[in-house]
Amino acid sequence: MHRPTFYNLTLLFLLLQSAWAMAQTKPSAKPTGNKAWLKDYNDYREYDDIYVVKKVTIPCRSYETFITDKNGRKLTPAYRDIGDFAEGVAEFVPMELDAEGHGLHGFIDKRGKIVIEPKYISTDRFRDGKTWVIYPSGKHYGLSYIDLTGKEIYRIPIHHFTSNYLIKDSDIDFLCNQDTKEDVLWWIQRPMDFWLLNFNFSRFIEKEIKASKFIYHFLYKGKYGIIDKNMMLKIPVALDDIDPEYKFSGQGMERVRYGDKYGYISPFTGDLIVPFDYTDTRKPTNGLFWVKKNGKWGCIDKTGKLRIAHLYDEATGFTSENRSAVAINGKFGHIDKSGKIRTPLKYDFASYFNHGISMIRIDDKYGYMDTTGRFITEIIYDEALPFDRTTTAVERSWLRFELSLDGKEQFIGFSYKLNAVFIIIGVLIFIWLNNLLYQRVLKKRLVRKPKKQG
Structure with a gap:
């Protein structure tokens, strides 16, 4: 070329x-x-x-x-x-x-x-x-x-x-x-x-x-x-x-x-x-090309034929699960390659599927569902990541867990936010103790200072 x-x-x-x-x-x-x-x-x-x-x-x-x-x-x-x-x-x-x-x-x-x-x-x-x-x-x-x-x-x-x-x-x-x-x-x-x-x-x-x-x-x-x-x-x-x-x-x-x-x-x-x-395109996945027209995303195949109408404000590539995360008016769900809705577009966020699992957000909480729409966890997590590997990291109540594909948790530490709080408290305690020690040393020096002769 x-x-x-x-x-x-x-x-x-x-x-x-x-x-x-x-x-x-x-x-x-x-x-x-x-x-x-x-x-x-x-x-x-x-x-x-x-x-x-x-x-x-x-x-x-x-x-x-x-x-x-x-x-x-x-x-x-x-x-x-x-x-x-x-x-x-x-x-x-x-x-x-x-x-x-x-x-x-x-x-x-x-x-x-x-x-x-x-x-x-x-x-x-x-x-x-x-x-x-x-x-x-x-x-x-x-x-x-x-x-x-x-x-x-x-x-x-x-x-x-x-x-x-x-x-x-x-x-x-x-x-x-x-x-x-x-x-x-x-x-x-x-x-x-x-x-x-x-x-x-x-x-x-x-x-x-x-x-x-x-x-x-x-x-x-x-x-x-x-x-x-x-x-x-x-x-x-x-x-x-x-x-x-x-x-x-x-x-x-x-x-x-x-x-x-x-x-x-x-x-x-x-x-x-x-x-x-x-006006915009995405790299093709599984035989379909997401293309943007009049501000909306739709899909064409490798012959240029329109396969999915230009309906969506957001769209991700199709994964091996035959799913794409899409959104209309800020509400997310999933469709398959035929354009059929497989997860209702009612969530505040839905990630792409990987390893058969998608991350879902409702209000400010996260959970995970499989391709059937069944939630493998409750919507309880304050922070979460998609399943890019066979495990992912989640956080709730200031505690961090490693989450497996079956929804089981394993404690791996405190929240980064909680760790930051501990660090700040530790620094404040150190400053307080250091100041207290300094005051005591200064007081002893003043007591030992001899009086002036008349």
Whole structure:
């Protein structure tokens, strides 16, 4: 579970800026022989027996791109741009823009056939049979991964990240004459500091990610993202906290925080299992997670399904006795994992069960009950502790006892309070005796003092 900080985005942006400034497209090489027709184009790239050619009329404003055969015969209509071929297809942007004036991105094969319709705001070349695509999704721009047929492999649950990657906050830009070099930016501080949905990694980090066992946590500008070993971003770079050490997680779910709310992801796949609905959580016990919503505690299972309604002001984890201590309006009792009340909520305090025993308080006195509700002691103790071991310590009438699981007492000493009283009395007696002794010594000295001669 690694958390490196990345600077390659800034480097990438500097390179793009440089390329933009220099983007007066030039021919790739001077055509000769039967390729003389290539001189009609400002740029071309050769792929086996086809060419991708571009004619620039007004740099950065008016240009056309085609696929041609080796004799210059056009295999496609004019497109704004065609990217590099990878795995048999290339990204392309048609001449027509969308209603907002943005280019739409799709993919064509080497014969010029459209294999994935142009409908995305941004995308990239295929790698290992997949690529990412960005598109409008409600108030956000969303990101998905698709295969070579255009089928969606995974969709980031962007709608749960209500404050990030909003369309209204975004800028869409591309390199001069190269519409396929288009991306969506969310500026932090111009001209170098920005966020991207399609996060870029260095080759070193990419190798490290692919070598990870399950998911990979990464940190960028104070925010966390989650990517899997197949290089698919599962959670965008928006998380405020993660828990790979399992301090608050377990049983197949890892707690994550977005803003002031908690949710859970799979530590194996990175999928968001539980949305960011909860203001507090507790470490899971016996297959259930206590989660707090609207000021009340309830329970979900490891699939995120609500098992116990949000009713309780206080709640403890479920112990092996299938009990949790809960409270409503200051009154405590116990429930089981089905949510059924097993001890009425009528006590001033009830502890968790351990070794089959719970500590109960009524007014200022304590006693102990078992899982059937039977009291193994009377409610007589002034001080008490839960049964964290097979015995516990209790106190009544200034005397201390060791209490066993069957409720039997064994005297072990006086109350700490009584001991403190004895100590105080002892100190007072010592001071009184010391003062009495001092007075007697002083009196004897005065009696022995000789009278002055006249």
